[in-house]
Amino acid sequence: MSHTLIEHTTTHTASIGGEAVTFCAVCDEYPLPSSDGQCTGSVFSISYLVKDGTPERPVLFIFNGGPGSSSLWMHLGLFGPQTLAYRDEFDLPVAPPFLLEENGDCMLDLCDIVLIDPPGTGFGCSGASSGAYASYQKDAELFCDYIHHWLDKHGRWQAPKYLVGESYGSLRAARILDIIGGCTENQLNAIGFDGAIILGNAIGCADEEGILRNGIERSLLQLPSFAAVSAYHGVSSYADPMQAFREAQGFCAGTYLHALYQGERLSVADCTAVAEKLHALTGLSAPLLQAHRLKLSAELYIRYALESRGQCPGLYDGRYAADAPLDLGEMDSVGDDAAMSRYTPAFTGAFNGPARQFLDIRSTRSYCPINFKLNADWDMSYHGKTPAQSLAAAMRRSPQLRLFFGSGVFDLITTAGETAYAVDHIPMDLSRVVVKEYLSGHMPYLGKEARRALTQDLREFIQPASAHR
Template sequence: MKKYYLTLLLGAFILTCLSSVGWAETEKDVVAPEEQPRSQEVVPEKAIVPLDASVTDHTVTVAGKKLNYRARAELMPVFDDKGDEMGRVFYVAYSRTKVSGKDRPVTFAFNGGPGSSSLFLHMGAFGPKVVKSSPDGIGLPRPPYVVQDNEDTILEDTDLVFVDPIGTGFSRGFDPDSSESFWGVSEDVASVAQFIRMYLTREGRWGSPIYIAGESYGGIRATGLASALMDMGIMPSGIILVAPVASYGDLVPDSSNDRPYIHALPAMAAAAWYHGKLPEDLQSLPLEKVLYNARDWASSTYLKALWDGNGLSEEEFEAVLEGLNRYTSLPERDIKSLNLRVPPAVFLSGLLQDDRLMISRYDTRLTGPGGWYDYGEDPMFTLVGAPYYTAFMSYLRDELDFSTDREYLSGNDEALYRWNFQSGSEAFVGYPNTVDLLASAMRRCDFLKVFVAMGAYDMTCTADSILYTLGRLDVPVERLKENVTVKTYDGGHMMYTNPSAKAALKSDLDRFFGGR
């Protein structure tokens, strides 16, 4: 109590002193309550999101020939079984104009993640415009980042719809807490299938041949969609898989799953060959021969060794150790300490460790400074990060006349972390796997074509992992030979960042569509 009174007295003394020198309020300075200015109520603004489509007309020059097309950028609603809006899906569609015939194909394209928008296939591979890059596709271009005509667009063959699933790009669920309705293997397939149905209805494209194109995790989505669309009465004519995954068990190792180590070895050999690290007898061979030798050794000697495990004799262990050193160029002591199982991060850090360079998991041709591989600093993220994003934002506003205050999510980590992978497993528990869904679609439809594009320098979705997947399809062998096309390109996970690989991919897809 004494302290309280002392405080009051001290406050009164200070106020008296201020008044004596004229610093305190005088009576004439006091404004009556009713005369005080009223503060305006602040109403929080909301991001402006256009509900109407932006439709613009354009021309692109391909091989000296002008292609006229119409672009449509829009947030389309998707609905639940009760007819209530669940969310809005952003897409950009390109349709050839001045082209006769109602049987022109339409291809729905998307990237993977989960949580990745369609930005990369859109602005790097298939769209009529692409981000201008360095001549070799490896060096980081300097700003300003702009788009240019894509001479390798597949708009010649098919109309295109680039889809950003809910939680990516500008696409959002109606209820922020409803992500579980979209973020999962089967949930994602269902929502994208509903979008495709809506698009065919609103744009009058039910008579068009339907194609699906997916990259990376988009392989899970595309193979799942093939059967889902058939169940809805929509019969796809073809599926394009770019550096895909259809079974995570072929990519993710654990103490009882050695398959990913077998699948990764040829990709490691390709990287070592590219950087000149293999023994002379291998280094002097063309890449195709190196891959053949590595694949043959991995599927025989290496596979048996991992299967035998602790049953290996000392001589057998040493022989496998020597073979791994031969194809990866990693020191034998490091391989031995890992019990013959080389995780990707160890290889990406160790191959060029003398130069303190790490190599990219997405494209092992790319290097970056650092003694240990850091996923957040993967050189591929730098190459296609800011250049693609900046150029696309300008392109949307300046050429497609589409603008919104909403942030465009090229990648959404929250979606990845909250993804229900279990809804895509074949058994009660296990890895997500849509291989059987693809097989089911191919058994039901004898004309369903599948095109698979792989990058020789891809260590994210290794070429051998998808080859293993294709080899497990329960489909008549003759149908597989007739309907499945597999190509390997001189590039990584996004092989189209290499201009020569993109041109080769375009040429192969021309034949793929031409054979429908």
């Protein structure tokens, strides 16, 4: 493969917290060499670095998930100095114009930001050797190599370091933390990290053979998010989504847990009472719930939650709703989801338009937001350690390592309940773990109020490490 690497730097100034902050935007490609020295794929990154900043400033290494996703979503949704412009999260354009605006919540005054696109995503190139990294293990090893390269290139070994992973990126972050503090196949790494920030956590969903095997009935972990979505849409007995979420958590910890444990031995009277409570929380009919033995699933909830309106809520963000599908043929996992179909055009349009201009990227290469072939070909073999086990190992090795989990209560893909359960059952020091919920979806920063709350919590999480440096 032969192509011109995208490597250049531009300088900008932004107003952050009422202060002018001058920074450099460094676009860089990390080629994957073959045995003959030719570039056969690449990692692409955009680094936002405060001009004349000290080498001891904290650094965030940021990536989305998929697998096969670029860092577009966290770039233009949360961390970039320019983010997607919208009045509210339900008014995102699906056709031009797509605009950016200065991100008043940007954290560049506190830390430097590195957004990473693995091979085959974003501007990261696929090639003869890039497929060798399409696995849970090799992908994490490549990220370790890239972080090592970035620290060398920018002289930042003394900086507090944080990983930020979203969705599948939570699994990637867990494995990176494990092997970057120890060894890859070829070398000792021993790179210490101060923390990891996990958004839209998938670790609990991906650990059925490890620490969380034989875990709790998933109905209990999903109900709080179902309750929040139903309250949002006004189809339950609750008007406040967060109140419904908390009420469902309490119900799950007691009565609902006991009822599911009893199974067919549950009395008719108790079954009726539990079904009525579930109806109050979700709006699903008591007879439907009894017919399904009081057990819930995302498929059941999506189908019936808004049935009276002829709609279905979005899996990625239940606040969005779309007309229930008729005979439309094969469904598109993104285009036909009520949430993803509403916000993906704005993100991709804004990057390929104003963001490319802002960064002065003149390459004719296409930017790939999500590579579904890469996703389909991905090898999820865990090689002896599940993500939960890797996270536990990393926390055991490093007494300074801290974790932050941020979930959207309207996320029906990786629910806040599954995150809370996973955190409580991974053997690690919980005094070093922060768990937060936000009134948003799978991307817990979608919505300006949610983004502001999340950013404030992240500032508080990062500042302890930066204060003593």
